[in-house]
Structures are given as structure tokens and as C-alpha cells.
Amino acid sequence: xxxxxxxxxxxxxxxxxxxxxxxxxxxxxxxxxxxxxxxxxxxxxxxxxxxxxxxxxxxxxxxxxxxxxxxxxxxxxxxxxxxxxxxxxxxxxxxxxxxxxxxxxxxxxxxxxxxxxxxxxxxxxxxxxxxxxxxxxxxxxxxxxxxxxxxxxxxxxxxxxxxxxxxxxxxxxxxxxxxxxxxxxxxxxxxxxxxxxxxxxxxxxxxxxxxxxxxxxxxxxxxxxxxxxxxxxxxxxxxxxxxxxxxxxxxxxxxxxxxxxxxxxxxxxxxxxxxxxxxxxxxxxxxxxxxxxxxxxxxxxxxxxxxxxxxxxxxxxxx
Amino acid sequence: xxxxxxxxxxxxxxxxxxxxxxxxxxxxxxxxxxxxxxxxxxxxxxxxxxxxxxxxxxxxxxxxxxxxxxxxxxxxxxxxxxxxxxxxxxxxxxxxxxxxxxxxxxxxxxxxxxxxxxxxxxxxxxxxxxxxxxxxxxxxxxxxxxxxxxxxxxxxxxxxxxxxxxxxxxxxxxxxxxxxxxxxxxxxxxxxxxxxxxxxxxxxxxxxxxxxxxxxxxxxxxxxxxxxxxxxxxxxxxxxxxxxxxxxxxxxxxxxxxxxxxxxxxxxxxxxxxxxxxxxxxxxxxxxxxxxxxxxxxxxxxxxxxxxxxxxxxxx
Numbered sequence: 001x002x003x004x005x006x007x008x009x010x011x012x013x014x015x016x017x018x019x020x021x022x023x024x025x026x027x028x029x030x031x032x033x034x035x036x037x038x039x040x041x042x043x044x045x046x047x048x049x050x051x052x053x054x055x056x057x058x059x060x061x062x063x064x065x066x067x068x069x070x071x072x073x074x075x076x077x078x079x080x081x082x083x084x085x086x087x088x089x090x091x092x093x094x095x096x097x098x099x100x101x102x103x104x105x106x107x108x109x110x111x112x113x114x115x116x117x118x119x120x121x122x123x124x125x126x127x128x129x130x131x132x133x134x135x136x137x138x139x140x141x142x143x144x145x146x147x148x149x150x151x152x153x154x155x156x157x158x159x160x161x162x163x164x165x166x167x168x169x170x171x172x173x174x175x176x177x178x179x180x181x182x183x184x185x186x187x188x189x190x191x192x193x194x195x196x197x198x199x200x201x202x203x204x205x206x207x208x209x210x211x212x213x214x215x216x217x218x219x220x221x222x223x224x225x226x227x228x229x230x231x232x233x234x235x236x237x238x239x240x241x242x243x244x245x246x247x248x249x250x251x252x253x254x255x256x257x258x259x260x261x262x263x264x265x266x267x268x269x270x271x272x273x274x275x276x277x278x279x280x281x282x283x284x285x286x287x288x289x290x291x292x293x294x295x296x297x298x299x300x301x302x303x304x305x306x307x308x309x310x311x312x313x314x315x316x317x318x319x
Numbered sequence: 320x321x322x323x324x325x326x327x328x329x330x331x332x333x334x335x336x337x338x339x340x341x342x343x344x345x346x347x348x349x350x351x352x353x354x355x356x357x358x359x360x361x362x363x364x365x366x367x368x369x370x371x372x373x374x375x376x377x378x379x380x381x382x383x384x385x386x387x388x389x390x391x392x393x394x395x396x397x398x399x400x401x402x403x404x405x406x407x408x409x410x411x412x413x414x415x416x417x418x419x420x421x422x423x424x425x426x427x428x429x430x431x432x433x434x435x436x437x438x439x440x441x442x443x444x445x446x447x448x449x450x451x452x453x454x455x456x457x458x459x460x461x462x463x464x465x466x467x468x469x470x471x472x473x474x475x476x477x478x479x480x481x482x483x484x485x486x487x488x489x490x491x492x493x494x495x496x497x498x499x500x501x502x503x504x505x506x507x508x509x510x511x512x513x514x515x516x517x518x519x520x521x522x523x524x525x526x527x528x529x530x531x532x533x534x535x536x537x538x539x540x541x542x543x544x545x546x547x548x549x550x551x552x553x554x555x556x557x558x559x560x561x562x563x564x565x566x567x568x569x570x571x572x573x574x575x576x577x578x579x580x581x582x583x584x585x586x587x588x589x590x591x592x593x594x595x596x597x598x599x600x601x602x603x604x605x606x607x608x609x610x611x612x613x614x615x616x617x618x619x620x621x622x623x624x625x626x627x628x629x630x631x632x633x634x635x
Contacts, residue, residue: 015468026477029484141615143561145568146604149587153601157594164590260475264569275476276569279483287480294473302470 004310008303016296020072023291024065027284068288078285082278087289091271095293097167098270101186101262102255106248108194113201114237114244120202121209122232132202140199144258148265151192162188165267189262193255201247208240242312249305253298350546350624357624364620367613374610375430382427385420391576392416412586412599422602425578428490429567430610432579433559435494436501440559441552444502448509449536453517466503474500479571490573497562505551512544546625553618557611564607580607 052058059067071078077087120132156164162184163169169181212218213236221231260272267273271290278286330338348356358365411417451462481496482488488496516522517540525535541548560580566572567581575582583603587593592600623630 011464011467015471018468019471026480026484030480137615137619138612141557141611142608143565143611145561145565146584146607149568149584149593149600150604153587153593153597157590257473257475260569261565275479279479279571282483291473291476291480294476295471298473299471 001311005307008306012299012303015299019295020069020292021065023288023295024068025061026291027288028061028064030282030284030287077289080278080283080286082281082283082286087285090286091274091289091293094269094271094274097268098256098259098263098272100182101189101268101270102252102259104186104190105193105197105255106251108190109197109201109251110244112194113198114205116198117202117205117244118209118232118237121206121213124206124210124213129206132206136199136202139196142196144193144196145261145265147192147196148189148261151188152265155188167269185266185268189266189268193258193262197251197254200251201244204247205240205244208243209236212236212239243309246305246308246312249301249303249308252301256294256297256301350549353630354621354624357620357630361620364616367616370613371610371617374426378423378426378430381423385424387424387578391578412596418583418598418602421578421583422580422606425580425583425603426606428573428577429560429564429580432490432494432497432563432573433556435491436497436559436562437552437556439494439498440502441505441548441555443498444505445509445541445548447502448506449513449541451506452510452513453532453536453540455514455517466506469500469503472500475566478566479569482566482571490577493563493572497559497566501555501559501562505555508547508551509544512547513540516540516543546621550618550622550625553621554615557614557618560607560611560614 068078075088077091079085080087080090083090116132116136120129123129152162152164155161167182167185168178169185209232218231218235221235222228226235259270260275262268263270263272264276271293274286275290278284278290358368412421447462447466451459451466478496478500481499482493485492485496522535522540525539530539563572564579564581564584567579568585569581570585572581573579575585580603584600584607586596587600587604
């Protein structure tokens, strides 16, 4: 068991190093430099050169990369040129918004998907199963950003039930009011994300339930006279819970990748929106930091899922 | 062989013809036949297929008759023209450009990119999966590590970064950039099936008789998993429509002067447009939904055809 985890960690290290080099080089290759924006007729070219020099922008790339890595380990990701603020603080402020939204969406997804999966598996081949299958299939194949746009149109603008921008209303005061306002702002994106992201969990749980319906321990429970409801709730569901929990890691990576769309549509000030804005301003200290953070979060999510799955299913471990 | 058989058998020619016919009737029907009977049995699937094929043909041919640069010219007289009028069937956008015409050219561009992306990324993914699954061992291990690395990359972000680096891109470069990141799903699926297929006796027999590895992979294993490949390509085509339109929506796909379904939906980013001038973006959004649903439905039918236990149509 520990060997598997250790090996996964060891494989992770070169991946992170390669990612950091790749991200760094891509950011360097982006057109323009952070001072292009400050060039105006009054600016002295010599001064710009001086700025470039003291910021180390004329050094060879490996030298710049090394400086960047050393700063990284000191927790210094550089300054944002657009916001004139340390990147760590800038992202720290936005990360909480993104993570809250992702966490909320994930909880809702499980809340919708678990009953659906068990119910579909229990009534395999009957009408409820067909309805749930059609539902997951329809929600799966529509591109998510289209759903977001139509959702914000109907519920945000036409019906006016939900706020359409921001993460908190400007007049929120007091602990309770602040919390309520934040919750109100993530409600619609969270609901849309959850309603349209159930497919993996439902399908996995459904097939898991169908498989265990015919297993020995269920037959034993039945012959003991355990009521059918309890068999599903305690015996089958308990057994399927851990692999389902493992999906959390994968769904985090999916939610993070989706956050770029969600946050753009809802003008929600999280990391995804920050990324889109930074691209337009060529703010490449922020871009590198964000791509690296998203990559590492993806990696951790997958690692978490793999570890849980290997605890549950020894066949994965042996390989 | 056949001559020998005829010489030494006492079966009459008439009997032979009858037996051949019976044998053919009992033989496994061809894949095309199975798929066709599956569509005939499922009327909604037939409707979906007709919608897709008819629509793609319509936009491909229709776009030929539209002068794109002229269409994209600003026409102040048509500023937010109402829909369902004689000049503008679906109204006009803020620059007075006809939404209906943009929709036709935009669909052509978006569907074209989706087809290109599906062809390139699926071809690559299939080859990757076949090779990785067949050569179990160091090659597979190395290819798996590259696969893991690609899975770790935040795809949308990487594509956006690449798009901003490349100074002058068009739909072809864009298709290639997308293809770099969208082969993993296919390769994973094909690899797992190839792993199972390589264990089978016919592969062992072929290896023992000294067949070239590449011939085993592409002439023997690949035809055996062709139904899986067809299903996967269809489903990834539906997904790929979302890829380009999504990035164009964010403003990092096709440039705004080139109409695409995504840039049209991006009209909805303006709070005025989204409520007052709904015709500038809603048709494109509905079109994407209908297209994706129809294509995946066809994919589901193909999947059913590939799995004999789920078939609904009868061939004979």
C-alpha cells in the first residue's frame, strides 16, 4: 500500500518540474513584455531598458527560470504588473472564492447524484432508470458554457432570482449578512454545475449497485430477512461509498477547469476570471503562477483519487 | 482448395447453392448492415441522423453563397434589427449584420473545426492507444508517463496561452492547437481495449507465425475494435463542438471577425444584449444544444449496435 503511494509521489516530482519549465517558457514566449503598457511618448526608452534590466528580463532563460524557482520556494511569485501587488496575495484573495464555489458545487453534485445512482441501479431497466439515464445523457452532452449562459439569462436576468455578477453584494455588513450574500452569489453557478455534472457518479454508482445486487453478501442479507430498503441503504450503498468518494479528486480537476467558464459568465472574481483578465494584460507573472497552481491542484486531485481507489481495489495496487 | 472440394464431393450444384445461401443467412451480418437496421428500428435516431446530415450539408453549401467580408461589414441601418422581418430573418446584431447569415457561416466554421479536430485527435489517440497497449512493457510505461503528464495540464489554460503566443492564427492552426490536448480520452479507451485484445489467441497465433508487429496492430487488432473506434469518434465529435465554441466564447478561439457559434454566444456577455436583443445569441446557443444532442444520440445508437446484447433492430 505505502509502496504505491510512495511511487506515485516519486513520479509526481519530475512531472511538476517539467510543468514548471514548460509554463515558464510559454510565459516567456508570449508577445510583449510587462512594460509595453507603460510605454508612452513621454517615457524614456533608456528608462524602460533600465527597468527590464533590474527585473532580470535580459538574462538567459535558465538564469531567469532559476531565479523564479528560488523565489518560488521562498513563497515569492513576483509582482503582478497589472495590479501592482504581490502575486501570492492577489491569488490568495481569489483562490478562496474559486475553492468555495468548487466545494459547494461538489457537495451539491453528490447530493443529487447519490440518490439518483442508487435509485437507477435498484430499478434497473424500469422507467425511473430510463429517465435517469436520459437525464444524465442530456446533461452530459451539452457544452457547459451554453448551459451557464442560458441559465444566467433565464434565472439571472429574465426571472431576476439570482445576482448576475460578483461574489458579494456591496452593501453586505455583519457576519451573517456577508455569509448570506456570498452564498446567494454562488447558488446559481453551483446549482447549474451540480445539475449538469452528475453523469460520472450516477453511472458508476448505478453499475456498482447492479453488480452488488447479485453478490453473495446481499443474498445472505436477504435470506436473513433484512428488508430490501435496508439492504440498499446499509449494505450496498456503504460498499459503494468509498470508490464514489474517490471520484471527488477527479471532480475537483473538472471543476477547476470549468471555473474559467463559470467565473467569466458570472463575472465571479475567482482564479479563472483572474486568468482571463491577466491574459489580456499580458500579466505573465500571474499567468505562470495560475497555470502552475492549476496543474498542481489537478495532480493532487488525481493522486487523491488514485490512492483511495487503490485502497479500495487491490487489483490497481499490484500493477 | 475449392476445386478439390467440388471434385470429390457428392453434393449436387443445386444443393451447394442452397447450402451457401443458408450459410450466408446465418453468418454474422456486416457492421454497416447492423448499424442500418439499428437506425431503422429507432425512429428518433433516424430523425437525429437526418437532422445532422441535412444541417451540415445545408451550412456547408449555404456558406458558399455568402460573401463573408461583405456580410461582416457594419451596416448602421440594420442596428439591432428585429427578427422575423423580410431583410433579416433572425434580426441583426449591434453592427447591423444579419444574424441568420452569421449563423450559417459560423456553423460552417465551428463544425469544420470540430470535424478536423475529431479526425486529427482521434487518429493520434487511436495510434497512441494501440501502440501503448500492444507493446506492453517499457514502451507502454513511457507512453503512460507522457499521458499522465498531459492529463495533469490544465487544458483550457494551456490552449489559451498557446493561442496568445501564436501571432497570426487561423482555423487550421487552431485545430492543431486543440488537437494537442484532446487525444487523451480516445487513447485511454483504445489502450485498455488493446490490452485485452492482445491477450487473445489470434494475436498469439499471429505472433508465433512471425507476422510483423505493425501488421498485427493495424490489420488485425484495429479491425477487431473498429466498432469501438466508430462510437468513440462520434461521441468525441459531439464534445469537440463544445471545445472550439467554448474558447471562441471566451475570446481565445476564432478571431471576432470570423463568425463562429462561440463568438455569437459571446454577444450574451453584454447585459443589454442578453435580455433585450436575445436574437443575437440565443439561436446559436440552441443550435449547439440541438447539434450536440443529436450527435451524441447517434453515438448512443452506434454503441448499441456495437454491443450485440443491446441491439434493438433485427437484421434479417
